[in-house]
Amino acid sequence: MPCETLLHQVEANVATITLNRPQSLNALNAQLLGELSELFTGFILDPEVRVIVITGAGEKAFAAGADIRELAQTDASSGEQLARRVQSIFREIHTSTKPVIAAINGFALGGGCELALACTLRLAADTAKLGQPEIKLGVLPGWGGSQLLPRLIGHSAALKMMLTGEMITAAEALRLGLVDEVLPAAELLPRAQTLAAAIAAQAPLAVAACIEAVRFGAERPLLDALALEAEIFGRLCGTDDKREGTAAFLEKRKPVWVGR
Template structure:
């Protein structure tokens, strides 16, 4: 039986591929558990500097949750399922290493929520995004009602949430939902290059940037600025900072030690 999440290291970039192409990579309990394990291992592995999450095949990133598992769900069971997905996606969003979604096809429901939990999103030209849960009598349960308005604004988010409509990759780009739209054949290479570009700079600074943005968005600007100053100070005590300044002044490439 094939693994539902494939793990591959390409240099210091770990690729996690949701692998249920016959089900358009739909999320079920088995996939969530496998993704939990694989992502925790990627974060804990010192040799891994960045993570890319994608779907198997060219039709779908993740086409949503596995609706077959919804039959007979009680309200309590549904809430528990939502909290599990939310916990995993929050772990991805709060990771100290950059996480890129390489969106190859449909990113619907839980798939769109997974992509939004990643720090950056690169979409193939054939990508489609949507939160169709209202068509099932549900609302998004893995963070969609919270992350989507933060990314595209309240009005656009509500349009998708209330209609269940899909948008194409070009619209997603114009709305700020994705960072780049690229040809399907180039998606993997461009996502890898983006990860490698991030790995070329100071890893401690990357981690602090992620922390500053994630935490700062949750509160008032004044608190965010205070935290930014504190993290700026912490960076100044690192070997990465010393190396970065020395390399700049000596007009040579930096060799960041990563602490």
């Protein structure tokens, strides 16, 4: 699909989406969000795409949040509509059973941090800064941040970020568990794509099942989550890929996954 605010490519089962508004620090305006939603949905439906990487154009920013000029025009009604719309877009990313890796190459602030939070894994350049500065605009993180951030780093650390609006370094984000790896900027995207390729080489049904078990199991009581795990395990045991995986192990060869 033609995109004016995004770049994208697919190589070896890995799709890479680049937020491409570097002159605006890749701010998430209405056009970019609409194009991201459409492009992401297309990749979810594409059987050739197994893992998705999201990064930002330029060296300064992953995404510096919402477009403030657009935000300034909202009132109570349109503000709630905006929040629900973007939550829906980010929820598709968050609940995707295809892994989504955020390669945070610079500032990830406000909605940019919330986009990263929606991803399955987060890698950051050592120069990156992350934050939820919405309080300085008189609002709160309304695109999922007030809910996803405390689930990831705990209530106190999340509230400190939200109540002060202060940015944290990539090293601090790693300490808190907000990001999974920190790398020199030049190594960030290659590492993200290498990690994506390693995941894409696994059995796709098992990859999706791992995400399903963790994402949905975390929302249930432990006994219910264990029952879900057993149900998913049984489901996988009936697949061609499980038969191929066990046969390949016993025959000392690489498996050939078929996704069924």
